[in-house]
Amino acid sequence: GAQRIVLGIESSCDETGAGLVVGGRLLGQAVASSMDEHARFGGVVPEIAARAHVQALAPVVRQALADAELGMGDIGAVAVTTGPGLSGTLQVGLSGAKALAYALGVPLYGVHHLAGHVAADTLEHGPLPNPCVVLIVSGGHTSLLLVRDLARDAVTHLGDTLDDAAGECFDKVARVFGLPYPGGPAIDRAAREGNPRAVAFPRPMTGPRDDPYTFSFSGLKTAAARWAERHQSRPLPVSDGAAALQEAIADVLTRKAVAACGAHEVRTLVVVGGVAANSRVRALAEERCRAAGITLRVPPPRLCTDNGAMIAAVGDLLVRAGAEPAPLDVSIDPSAPL
Numbered sequence: 636g637a638q639r640i641v642l643g644i645e646s647s648c649d650e651t652g653a654g655l656v657v658g659g660r661l662l663g664q665a666v667a668s669s670m671d672e673h674a675r676f677g678g679v680v681p682e683i684a685a686r687a688h689v690q691a692l693a694p695v696v697r698q699a700l701a702d703a704e705l706g707m708g709d710i711g712a713v714a715v716t717t718g719p720g721l722s723g724t725l726q727v728g729l730s731g732a733k734a735l736a737y738a739l740g741v742p743l744y745g746v747h748h749l750a751g752h753v754a755a756d757t758l759e760h761g762p763l764p765n766p767c768v769v770l771i772v773s774g775g776h777t778s779l780l781l782v783r784d785l786a787r788d789a790v791t792h793l794g795d796t797l798d799d800a801a802g803e804c805f806d807k808v809a810r811v812f813g814l815p816y817p818g819g820p821a822i823d824r825a826a827r828e829g830n831p832r833a834v835a836f837p838r839p840m841t842g843p844r845d846d847p848y849t850f851s852f853s854g855l856k857t858a859a860a861r862w863a864e865r866h867q868s869r870p871l872p873v874s875d876g877a878a879a880l881q882e883a884i885a886d887v888l889t890r891k892a893v894a895a896c897g898a899h900e901v902r903t904l905v906v907v908g909g910v911a912a913n914s915r916v917r918a919l920a921e922e923r924c925r926a927a928g929i930t931l932r933v934p935p936p937r938l939c940t941d942n943g944a945m946i947a948a949v950g951d952l953l954v955r956a957g958a959e960p961a962p963l964d965v966s967i968d969p970s971a972p973l
Protein backbone atom coordinates (compact mmCIF):
# COMPACT_ATOMS: atom_id res chain seq x y z
CA GLY A 636 0.00 0.00 0.00
CA ALA A 637 0.90 3.68 -0.04
CA GLN A 638 3.45 4.76 2.54
CA ARG A 639 2.21 6.70 5.53
CA ILE A 640 3.74 10.13 6.12
CA VAL A 641 4.55 10.25 9.85
CA LEU A 642 4.22 13.42 11.90
CA GLY A 643 6.60 13.30 14.90
CA ILE A 644 6.04 15.42 18.00
CA GLU A 645 8.68 16.03 20.68
CA SER A 646 8.09 17.81 24.02
CA SER A 647 10.21 16.00 26.63
CA CYS A 648 12.14 19.07 27.78
CA ASP A 649 12.41 22.66 26.53
CA GLU A 650 12.16 22.11 22.76
CA THR A 651 8.80 21.80 21.00
CA GLY A 652 9.54 19.87 17.83
CA ALA A 653 7.51 18.64 14.87
CA GLY A 654 8.85 16.74 11.87
CA LEU A 655 7.52 14.82 8.88
CA VAL A 656 9.18 11.63 7.66
CA VAL A 657 8.29 8.96 5.12
CA GLY A 658 10.36 5.96 4.02
CA GLY A 659 13.38 7.17 5.99
CA ARG A 660 13.26 10.56 4.30
CA LEU A 661 12.91 13.87 6.16
CA LEU A 662 10.24 16.02 4.44
CA GLY A 663 10.21 19.01 6.76
CA GLN A 664 10.53 20.10 10.37
CA ALA A 665 10.24 22.97 12.83
CA VAL A 666 11.48 23.53 16.39
CA ALA A 667 10.59 26.17 18.98
CA SER A 668 12.61 26.48 22.19
CA SER A 669 11.79 27.98 25.58
CA MET A 670 15.54 27.98 26.39
CA ASP A 671 15.71 31.77 26.75
CA GLU A 672 12.92 31.76 29.35
CA HIS A 673 14.95 29.36 31.53
CA ALA A 674 18.28 31.16 31.18
CA ARG A 675 17.84 33.41 34.22
CA PHE A 676 17.09 30.35 36.39
CA GLY A 677 20.20 28.53 35.16
CA GLY A 678 18.21 25.45 34.15
CA VAL A 679 14.89 24.24 32.76
CA VAL A 680 11.87 25.20 34.92
CA PRO A 681 9.30 22.41 34.19
CA GLU A 682 6.22 24.60 34.72
CA ILE A 683 7.51 27.29 32.35
CA ALA A 684 8.53 24.67 29.78
CA ALA A 685 5.08 23.01 29.88
CA ARG A 686 3.32 26.32 29.30
CA ALA A 687 5.67 27.11 26.41
CA HIS A 688 4.74 23.77 24.79
CA VAL A 689 1.03 24.62 25.08
CA GLN A 690 1.71 27.85 23.21
CA ALA A 691 4.11 26.45 20.62
CA LEU A 692 2.72 23.02 19.71
CA ALA A 693 0.06 23.91 17.12
CA PRO A 694 2.15 26.63 15.43
CA VAL A 695 5.19 24.31 15.25
CA VAL A 696 3.11 21.52 13.65
CA ARG A 697 1.77 24.04 11.14
CA GLN A 698 5.31 25.30 10.45
CA ALA A 699 6.63 21.77 9.90
CA LEU A 700 3.80 21.06 7.44
CA ALA A 701 4.57 24.32 5.62
CA ASP A 702 8.27 23.41 5.56
CA ALA A 703 7.35 20.08 3.92
CA GLU A 704 4.78 21.78 1.65
CA LEU A 705 2.14 19.40 3.00
CA GLY A 706 -1.32 19.78 4.51
CA MET A 707 -2.98 18.26 7.54
CA GLY A 708 -4.68 15.66 5.32
CA ASP A 709 -1.32 14.24 4.22
CA ILE A 710 -0.50 13.00 7.74
CA GLY A 711 -0.77 9.19 7.76
CA ALA A 712 0.36 8.51 11.36
CA VAL A 713 1.35 10.46 14.47
CA ALA A 714 4.39 9.56 16.58
CA VAL A 715 5.01 11.23 19.92
CA THR A 716 7.60 11.10 22.71
CA THR A 717 6.12 9.32 25.75
CA GLY A 718 9.34 9.42 27.80
CA PRO A 719 11.78 9.77 29.33
CA GLY A 720 11.46 13.46 30.15
CA LEU A 721 9.57 15.97 32.28
CA SER A 722 6.07 14.68 33.03
CA GLY A 723 4.32 18.03 32.58
CA THR A 724 5.94 18.72 29.21
CA LEU A 725 5.46 15.16 27.95
CA GLN A 726 1.75 15.40 28.71
CA VAL A 727 1.33 18.47 26.52
CA GLY A 728 2.86 16.72 23.51
CA LEU A 729 0.99 13.48 24.07
CA SER A 730 -2.38 15.24 24.46
CA GLY A 731 -1.81 17.18 21.24
CA ALA A 732 -0.70 14.05 19.38
CA LYS A 733 -3.76 12.09 20.57
CA ALA A 734 -6.12 14.87 19.50
CA LEU A 735 -4.54 14.97 16.04
CA ALA A 736 -4.48 11.19 15.58
CA TYR A 737 -8.11 10.89 16.73
CA ALA A 738 -9.35 13.77 14.58
CA LEU A 739 -7.47 12.57 11.48
CA GLY A 740 -8.33 8.92 12.06
CA VAL A 741 -4.69 7.82 11.81
CA PRO A 742 -2.63 5.51 14.07
CA LEU A 743 -0.69 6.87 17.06
CA TYR A 744 2.76 5.60 18.07
CA GLY A 745 4.49 6.22 21.42
CA VAL A 746 8.23 6.79 20.98
CA HIS A 747 11.14 6.52 23.40
CA HIS A 748 13.06 9.81 23.38
CA LEU A 749 16.45 8.08 23.19
CA ALA A 750 15.36 5.86 20.30
CA GLY A 751 14.54 9.17 18.63
CA HIS A 752 18.08 10.47 19.16
CA VAL A 753 19.48 7.30 17.59
CA ALA A 754 17.06 7.35 14.65
CA ALA A 755 17.94 11.00 13.93
CA ASP A 756 21.11 9.76 12.29
CA THR A 757 19.19 7.58 9.81
CA LEU A 758 17.62 10.73 8.33
CA GLU A 759 21.10 11.87 7.34
CA HIS A 760 23.02 8.64 6.72
CA GLY A 761 20.40 5.98 5.94
CA PRO A 762 19.54 2.76 7.81
CA LEU A 763 21.78 1.77 10.73
CA PRO A 764 24.13 -1.12 10.05
CA ASN A 765 23.56 -4.23 12.21
CA PRO A 766 25.35 -4.20 14.56
CA CYS A 767 26.58 -0.74 15.51
CA VAL A 768 27.77 0.88 18.72
CA VAL A 769 25.78 3.98 19.68
CA LEU A 770 26.94 6.66 22.11
CA ILE A 771 23.99 8.75 23.32
CA VAL A 772 25.19 11.94 24.99
CA SER A 773 22.54 14.45 26.02
CA GLY A 774 21.53 16.64 28.94
CA GLY A 775 19.88 13.70 30.71
CA HIS A 776 21.72 10.63 29.41
CA THR A 777 25.16 9.21 28.73
CA SER A 778 24.83 5.66 27.40
CA LEU A 779 26.82 3.24 25.30
CA LEU A 780 24.61 0.81 23.41
CA LEU A 781 25.09 -2.13 21.10
CA VAL A 782 22.25 -1.75 18.59
CA ARG A 783 21.04 -4.50 16.25
CA ASP A 784 17.48 -3.43 15.37
CA LEU A 785 16.02 -0.25 16.80
CA ALA A 786 12.41 -0.89 15.69
CA ARG A 787 12.41 -4.34 17.35
CA ASP A 788 14.11 -3.24 20.59
CA ALA A 789 17.22 -5.30 19.84
CA VAL A 790 19.43 -3.03 21.94
CA THR A 791 22.04 -4.05 24.54
CA HIS A 792 23.15 -1.58 27.24
CA LEU A 793 26.94 -1.59 27.52
CA GLY A 794 27.24 1.20 30.08
CA ASP A 795 25.79 4.40 31.51
CA THR A 796 26.87 7.25 33.76
CA LEU A 797 27.05 6.70 37.51
CA ASP A 798 26.04 10.29 38.22
CA ASP A 799 25.77 13.36 35.94
CA ALA A 800 25.18 13.11 32.18
CA ALA A 801 27.82 14.64 29.91
CA GLY A 802 25.51 17.51 28.93
CA GLU A 803 24.67 18.14 32.58
CA CYS A 804 28.41 18.46 33.26
CA PHE A 805 28.76 21.06 30.49
CA ASP A 806 25.72 22.94 31.85
CA LYS A 807 26.84 22.87 35.52
CA VAL A 808 30.45 23.85 34.85
CA ALA A 809 29.29 26.66 32.56
CA ARG A 810 27.40 28.05 35.56
CA VAL A 811 30.53 27.89 37.72
CA PHE A 812 32.43 29.71 34.95
CA GLY A 813 29.72 32.40 34.72
CA LEU A 814 28.68 31.34 31.20
CA PRO A 815 25.01 31.47 30.10
CA TYR A 816 22.56 28.55 29.97
CA PRO A 817 22.60 26.18 28.10
CA GLY A 818 26.20 25.62 29.01
CA GLY A 819 27.22 23.17 26.28
CA PRO A 820 27.09 25.59 23.35
CA ALA A 821 28.56 28.37 25.57
CA ILE A 822 31.56 26.21 26.54
CA ASP A 823 32.00 25.12 22.92
CA ARG A 824 32.19 28.81 21.88
CA ALA A 825 34.46 29.90 24.76
CA ALA A 826 36.80 26.95 24.16
CA ARG A 827 37.70 28.23 20.67
CA GLU A 828 39.95 30.89 22.26
CA GLY A 829 41.33 28.60 24.98
CA ASN A 830 44.23 26.20 25.51
CA PRO A 831 42.98 22.67 26.30
CA ARG A 832 46.28 21.92 28.08
CA ALA A 833 46.04 24.93 30.41
CA VAL A 834 44.33 22.86 33.12
CA ALA A 835 44.85 19.14 33.84
CA PHE A 836 41.27 18.05 34.53
CA PRO A 837 40.81 14.38 35.53
CA ARG A 838 39.60 11.64 33.16
CA PRO A 839 37.03 9.92 35.44
CA MET A 840 36.47 6.13 35.16
CA THR A 841 39.47 5.50 32.90
CA GLY A 842 41.62 3.63 35.44
CA PRO A 843 42.61 -0.03 34.99
CA ARG A 844 40.08 -1.19 37.57
CA ASP A 845 37.19 0.97 36.26
CA ASP A 846 34.45 -0.50 34.11
CA PRO A 847 35.45 0.31 30.48
CA TYR A 848 31.94 1.47 29.47
CA THR A 849 30.78 3.25 32.64
CA PHE A 850 31.03 7.04 32.87
CA SER A 851 31.15 9.54 35.74
CA PHE A 852 31.10 13.31 35.35
CA SER A 853 30.32 14.74 38.79
CA GLY A 854 34.03 14.76 39.72
CA LEU A 855 34.80 16.99 36.75
CA LYS A 856 32.29 19.53 38.03
CA THR A 857 34.06 19.54 41.42
CA ALA A 858 37.48 19.83 39.77
CA ALA A 859 36.26 22.79 37.69
CA ALA A 860 34.84 24.50 40.80
CA ARG A 861 38.18 24.05 42.66
CA TRP A 862 40.10 25.45 39.71
CA ALA A 863 37.76 28.47 39.60
CA GLU A 864 38.25 29.05 43.36
CA ARG A 865 42.04 29.19 42.94
CA HIS A 866 41.52 32.22 40.67
CA GLN A 867 39.46 34.20 43.17
CA SER A 868 41.86 37.18 43.30
CA ARG A 869 42.48 37.25 39.52
CA PRO A 870 40.16 37.19 36.51
CA LEU A 871 39.18 33.63 35.59
CA PRO A 872 40.69 32.50 32.26
CA VAL A 873 37.31 31.09 31.22
CA SER A 874 38.30 30.09 27.69
CA ASP A 875 41.19 27.95 29.00
CA GLY A 876 38.91 26.29 31.56
CA ALA A 877 36.28 25.69 28.88
CA ALA A 878 38.80 24.21 26.43
CA ALA A 879 40.28 21.93 29.11
CA LEU A 880 36.87 20.75 30.32
CA GLN A 881 35.67 20.10 26.77
CA GLU A 882 38.87 18.16 26.06
CA ALA A 883 38.39 15.99 29.18
CA ILE A 884 34.77 15.17 28.31
CA ALA A 885 35.52 14.53 24.62
CA ASP A 886 38.52 12.36 25.56
CA VAL A 887 36.57 10.09 27.95
CA LEU A 888 33.52 9.79 25.66
CA THR A 889 35.41 8.92 22.50
CA ARG A 890 37.96 6.68 24.22
CA LYS A 891 35.22 4.46 25.69
CA ALA A 892 33.08 4.46 22.56
CA VAL A 893 35.98 3.40 20.32
CA ALA A 894 37.02 0.72 22.87
CA ALA A 895 33.45 -0.66 22.81
CA CYS A 896 33.63 -0.99 19.01
CA GLY A 897 36.95 -2.83 19.30
CA ALA A 898 35.76 -5.23 22.01
CA HIS A 899 32.57 -6.11 20.13
CA GLU A 900 34.19 -6.16 16.69
CA VAL A 901 31.79 -3.49 15.45
CA ARG A 902 32.82 -1.38 12.45
CA THR A 903 30.42 1.56 12.92
CA LEU A 904 30.12 4.08 15.74
CA VAL A 905 27.10 6.40 15.90
CA VAL A 906 27.26 9.44 18.19
CA VAL A 907 23.94 11.19 18.91
CA GLY A 908 22.25 13.58 21.38
CA GLY A 909 22.82 17.25 22.17
CA VAL A 910 26.49 16.78 23.16
CA ALA A 911 27.16 15.21 19.74
CA ALA A 912 26.82 18.79 18.47
CA ASN A 913 30.03 19.65 20.36
CA SER A 914 32.85 20.57 17.96
CA ARG A 915 35.61 18.84 19.93
CA VAL A 916 33.57 15.65 20.51
CA ARG A 917 32.97 15.47 16.75
CA ALA A 918 36.61 16.15 15.81
CA LEU A 919 38.13 13.73 18.34
CA ALA A 920 35.62 10.99 17.46
CA GLU A 921 36.54 11.44 13.79
CA GLU A 922 40.28 11.28 14.56
CA ARG A 923 40.04 8.18 16.76
CA CYS A 924 37.64 6.32 14.50
CA ARG A 925 39.85 6.94 11.50
CA ALA A 926 42.88 5.61 13.43
CA ALA A 927 40.93 2.49 14.46
CA GLY A 928 39.40 1.86 11.01
CA ILE A 929 35.88 2.52 12.30
CA THR A 930 33.19 4.33 10.30
CA LEU A 931 31.84 7.29 12.30
CA ARG A 932 28.28 8.56 11.89
CA VAL A 933 27.21 11.79 13.60
CA PRO A 934 24.03 13.67 12.60
CA PRO A 935 24.30 17.36 11.66
CA PRO A 936 24.05 19.56 14.81
CA ARG A 937 20.37 20.53 14.23
CA LEU A 938 19.44 16.81 14.37
CA CYS A 939 21.62 16.21 17.48
CA THR A 940 19.63 18.46 19.82
CA ASP A 941 15.96 17.68 20.55
CA ASN A 942 13.64 17.85 17.53
CA GLY A 943 10.45 16.33 16.13
CA ALA A 944 12.04 14.82 13.02
CA MET A 945 13.85 12.22 15.11
CA ILE A 946 10.55 11.13 16.70
CA ALA A 947 8.97 10.91 13.24
CA ALA A 948 11.96 8.81 12.14
CA VAL A 949 11.18 6.21 14.83
CA GLY A 950 7.47 6.34 13.99
CA ASP A 951 8.35 5.69 10.36
CA LEU A 952 10.47 2.67 11.37
CA LEU A 953 7.59 1.35 13.51
CA VAL A 954 5.06 1.80 10.70
CA ARG A 955 7.33 -0.04 8.27
CA ALA A 956 8.04 -2.81 10.81
CA GLY A 957 4.27 -3.35 11.18
CA ALA A 958 4.32 -2.44 14.88
CA GLU A 959 1.08 -2.22 16.87
CA PRO A 960 -0.11 1.41 17.29
CA ALA A 961 -0.68 2.81 20.79
CA PRO A 962 -4.23 2.92 22.20
CA LEU A 963 -5.73 6.40 22.70
CA ASP A 964 -5.53 5.95 26.49
CA VAL A 965 -1.74 5.48 26.39
CA SER A 966 0.06 7.45 29.12
CA ILE A 967 3.47 9.05 29.48
CA ASP A 968 6.42 7.17 30.99
CA PRO A 969 8.74 9.90 32.38
CA SER A 970 11.48 7.43 33.39
CA ALA A 971 11.09 4.93 30.54
CA PRO A 972 14.09 2.58 30.28
CA LEU A 973 15.41 2.00 26.75
Ligand code: KG4
Binds near residue numbers: 776801820911
Ligand atom coordinates in the same frame (compact mmCIF):
# COMPACT_ATOMS: atom_id res chain seq x y z
O1 KG4 B 1 19.63 16.03 23.40
P1 KG4 B 1 19.38 17.35 24.03
O2 KG4 B 1 18.94 18.49 23.17
O3 KG4 B 1 18.32 17.24 25.18
C1 KG4 B 1 18.27 16.15 26.07
O4 KG4 B 1 17.67 15.11 25.68
O5 KG4 B 1 18.88 16.29 27.13
O6 KG4 B 1 20.71 17.72 24.80
C2 KG4 B 1 20.85 18.90 25.51
C3 KG4 B 1 22.26 18.95 26.09
C4 KG4 B 1 22.47 20.15 27.00
O7 KG4 B 1 23.12 19.70 28.17
C5 KG4 B 1 23.38 21.04 26.17
O8 KG4 B 1 24.24 21.85 26.96
C6 KG4 B 1 24.15 20.03 25.36
O9 KG4 B 1 23.21 19.05 25.02
N1 KG4 B 1 24.74 20.62 24.15
C7 KG4 B 1 26.07 20.74 23.95
C8 KG4 B 1 26.24 21.42 22.72
N2 KG4 B 1 25.00 21.69 22.21
C9 KG4 B 1 24.09 21.18 23.10
N3 KG4 B 1 27.09 20.35 24.71
C10 KG4 B 1 28.34 20.61 24.26
N4 KG4 B 1 28.59 21.28 23.12
C11 KG4 B 1 27.57 21.70 22.32
N5 KG4 B 1 27.85 22.35 21.18
Ligand code: ZN
Binds near residue numbers: 752
Ligand atom coordinates in the same frame (compact mmCIF):
# COMPACT_ATOMS: atom_id res chain seq x y z
ZN1 ZN C 1 17.19 14.69 23.97
